[in-house]
Amino acid sequence: MKRTLPIVIVFACGFFMIIAFFIPLRGFQDVSQTLQNWYIGVIAFFVFIGIFNLVKVNVDKIQRRLRDWQYNVILLIFLAIMMIAGFVGRPGGGVFLYLFENFHIPLGATMFSLLAFFVASAAFRAFRARTPEATLLLIAAVLVMIGRVPIGYYIWHGFPDLVEWIMTVPNTAAKRGILFGADLGLISMALRVLLGIERSYMGGGKE
Amino acid sequence: MNILDRLVKFDRRILFVFVALAVIIPLLIPIGLPVDITRPVKHVYDRVESLPEGSIVVVSVDYDPGSEAELYPATEAFLEHCFRKNLRVYMMGLWPAGPKLGNMALEQIAPKYNKEYGVDYINIGYRPGGPVMLVSLGRNVADLVRTDYAGTPIDSLPLGRAVKSARDMDLVMTLSAGDPGVLHWIIYFSARYGTPIATATTAIMAPQQYPYLSSRQLIGLLGGLKGAAEYETLVERKARAVAGMDSQSIVHLLLVAFIILGNMVLLYQRRKK
């Protein structure tokens, strides 16, 4: 039961959905639509379990007084504030929106802008044309960096067209080739899952 | 110690200061470089221009604050264009924070054109379930959408009643920062239901979209802040994106200089050996 039932479920759901794709009869379409809608319902619980685990991990760190546990307290406090603001005051409520606009947005927006600085230092210290391949990459990169911003057009009016050509010809060709490879990889993985060969997603391979 | 050797060894935080200045100074003292228009952006603009009044455009806000700087200006510019053309906007989001950010843009633009909520535009909020949800949504919207983002029953809003399936959607615009996003709109929605898709993506994702432009699975593309600046120029609403283009240009020049300088060091070191 513990072993077979999950394999039966993944096999039955998967192959039913595939077969139903080819059979336009109302019954088949309705059942696959229902399965999809249930999927969305179930997926929502994945998020709740994720948040539950986040709390568990953090409480655990605080209890065991692991290094920097004080920061985990801050995390939990803000998680609680946000949840109370949302569930008590509703997501349209002032406090929830205030937190979203003045905490969530600036922090999220700033985090990855840090990379702009690291790109600069890497540009100076690490991006080297050591091989013919790397040279080609850097030349294309420099052309795109100049040709895709207004200064490129200012320097030479043909720049935007040159970059557009790079994007629509060699870039499209290589990206398409990579895409075909990746699709085959995905389809083969999906098939292994449906056949029950691939089970690592069920959790660490233990019984 | 040679000057080039010293250049490589010095603290990278000095480079950080250079970058900060290259961003700040052009914002304070704008140069006003003209923004050139690329074809993929023009195609989006032309498609919106060609839609008859009252057409329903799905605006899917599939990003979060992490990409707000790149995609929010595009959101505003695109909405401005839709409302000016009297198109109806059906907003949703595949990312939890998307519809809230989209709503900020709606609140900015809709009053300018006296648009009424529920009739001319609607926001149905966050839709979980990613690709699977899109397959389901295209066949029967009512299965998934019961209320709008504020909890109002969807049947009480005229525009909510008007959209029953993918057939009622004339164009989908996805403002996309990753997964789920434009890829899923193309292969899970458009491929099944034939709805045309246009997109504004982060610059990181933009090169990845060219195969779909070439296969016409995508109508057009606004790539990153530059794409937004082009759209702002086309709809004659110069705002944050155009303002940022001077800084963008200067920093790019600076980085190209860094790459060239860095590689000169490499050449020099090789020759020394």
Add this chain to the structure above:
Amino acid sequence: MSVNVGVWIASLLTLAIYSFLYKDNPFYKIAENIFVGVSAGYWAVILWFDFTWPNLFEPLIRQGNFIYLIPIIVGLMMFAPLIHKISWLIRIPLTFTMGVAMSLVILQRIQGEIFPQLQATFLPLSGVSPAQLISNLLIIVGVITTLIYFYFSKAHKGILGVGAKLGIWFMMIAFGASFGYTVMARISLLIGRVYFLLHNWLGLI
């Protein structure tokens, strides 16, 4: 300079993150943990009000539509590992969602990607301008040689070797393009933040 408390909070949090550039420090760590807490809380609230309540619980409780018990019960099995005896039940939601999602991966990757992309590679080589002809040829050759590069069943010798080498060049140009665009993205994010600080906070522009 702004007198809005919210703008001040936002600005100070922005600067706290940038302090990482000097080095990893407590301000950065505080800001970062606030972010994780706030965004997780946000997600839970929005998911509940935008989807879980109106689409699952409301029809069940208010309209007595018991069919909705199925996804709710299957979803709740995600919490099964908390009780040791029934911990295996977590496999039911996992396999169910995988079954649905993976079947759609197979169907849509073929319908939405492989077929249209193959078709788009059948480019015309006659009746087009010479410039277009060269571009079309390059795309066809680029797609084929990239596939050859990722062909692992034969050693890359002779014609395959030449093909793979060509494939690498196409990929390097494509990676160069991605490189340029990624750099652009990072800088745009920085511009966005600096604009916020100069405009909303300091009021300089």
Add this chain to the structure above:
Amino acid sequence: MSLILFLVIAGIEAEAYDTPNDDGSSITTTWTTDTKFESFEILRSENPEEGFEKIYEVNKKTSRYIDSQVQGGVQYYYKIKGQSADIELLSEAVGPVKAMAQIFNTGRSNIAICIFILFFAIIYYITRARRGEKLFIRKIPGISAIEEAIGRATEMGKPVLYVPGIMDIDEPETIASMSILGRIAEKTAEYGTPLYVPTSKAMVMSMAQQVVKESAIKVGRPDWFNADNIRYLTDDQFGYVSAVDGIMVREKPATNFYLGKFYAESLILAETGFSTGAIQIAGTALPDQLPFFVAACDYTLLGEELYAASAYLSQEPTQLGSLKGQDFGKLIFVIVVVIGVLTRLLGTEFFYNLFNTMP
């Protein structure tokens, strides 16, 4: 006057048929005309002579309407009315049509064939591999680069650093990374070179410890294994990067491996590693992060090469079989592209149209 008008206005040719490949819920009407109308009305009746009622109106650009408000089994008749400012014209009634359900969607048979071929290839090769057959996979150049790099660290008497990405063990890249780590651990254990594996996930740490320990035992150097060298640092992305940076600066490893799933941190890692003068070998499947690795590392496993290297090193039947099955798919794609281009060059669109996915 009206007579002249009648002569200039071309009529509307209408057609109505059961919508193919649907569930029996609709009828499709199409029409053509040479006259410029402003709009068209679609009228429907169950009687060919009378009772026609307007069911929908479309603009001038449209020449097709799918009527999904029909009942199964009922016979319908349709008329199309063209309208402009000064004229109105009605087509002949067309019909009778009945909406019927089809059992198989023939418009999708091409997809069915494709699925069949791919499934067959993958299952066939996996079965062969599981039966113990030796399937050939070419040696990935990256693998010899890995061995050389370890040799160099040994000569210099410095440690090797292995970064397995920042994602958990359910990620295929992380799993592939663990197979490669096994091989690297064997080599370093043989030479007695220290191997550091900082991880961003606790589960990855325990798996890495197990893998490295097994490798050490396999080459007969269990004493070499030191669990303290394989540590969990923090889940947080940038926190992890700055901690790994710290290791690089302090320990100055001679060789850095970045194999697994990486996001924005790829750039910072590769840069710091470069500045410490280490030989760097990277590999990740996500194309977004590859450019930075190529520009800043000495050798990079591109995309799928990471999985191929893992299959090559582990010789695990499922991995090998899948890889061969995918290779078969690539071969087919190349052949299809060549045929597609040639047939169009010969002036036939037949083969091209086989790949239509929209009705």
